[in-house]
Amino acid sequence: MPAITLQAIATVRSTRSAPRDDDWDREQVYIELDPAVLPDEALLGLDTFSHVEVVFHMDRVKPDSVETGARHPRNNQAWPKVGILAQRGKNRVNQIGVTICRVLRIEGRKLLLEGLDAVDGSPVLDLKPWVREFGPRGIVTQPEWMTELMRGYWQSPGDVER
């Protein structure tokens, strides 16, 4: 299949500059549109939604760390070996991240957010409003290991609940 060439529409600005697994909620984050690609007007009305879906490129991943088969998530042998497409880790083909964040406000070409797990400088490929009807339909289930893995993802267990 032919290669697919995309362009960054914006850049992540974050107080976190290196990838870490957990505790993402402590970071201050905004996304800055590239004015050569999209005018400020492209954001118009995004703040009438409570949440936005951010599609970004995890460009700090080294090519030789990309997993294509199955592995224990986070190399934890207590968790089952599952395929990379049954995990959300960054060491995947195309290194695309998709995260739903709370919209705080728009300031010109900047979109201020809460809860984005992307490091400073990450290229942004798309922003979409979060729409209730696009949520999972029917009953949601997930294996227990994933629930365990996510425990400190947004806030480390030691943090005070906000």
Add this chain to the structure above:
Amino acid sequence: MPAITLQAIATVRSTRSAPRDDDWDREQVYIELDPAVLPDEALLGLDTFSHVEVVFHMDRVKPDSVETGARHPRNNQAWPKVGILAQRGKNRVNQIGVTICRVLRIEGRKLLLEGLDAVDGSPVLDLKPWVREFGPRGIVTQPEWMTELMRGYWQSPGDVER
């Protein structure tokens, strides 16, 4: 910013071959991994999740139809003019679609799904398990026009409720 080059990991196989706005649930859909990119093992365990997030490329969009500023969604003047990043329509830079689908089952390199709004032949950029903790956190709100727009999206109003 430099261009970002990605590769399709799989292809959408669907009974719908041309884009239409609504009534996506009537289609039979599966995703077929490209064995030159990922082995079947990459899917292992994805069927222990009820839902999967499909990141795909809407490659049938014509370059001259891409919107970069603001417009009335579906050209409906009754709805407010909003930026393309406050809409989920296909005529956007990079033409990335992100949809959460119900997982039916895995058959070798095929993943059978329900509720994917992609036409036959669309390249797939990523598959991620849907994880509850990645859902929107806090109260979700959206403008009324979006709720109206979504009304027949999955099922046309004339259809029998499943």
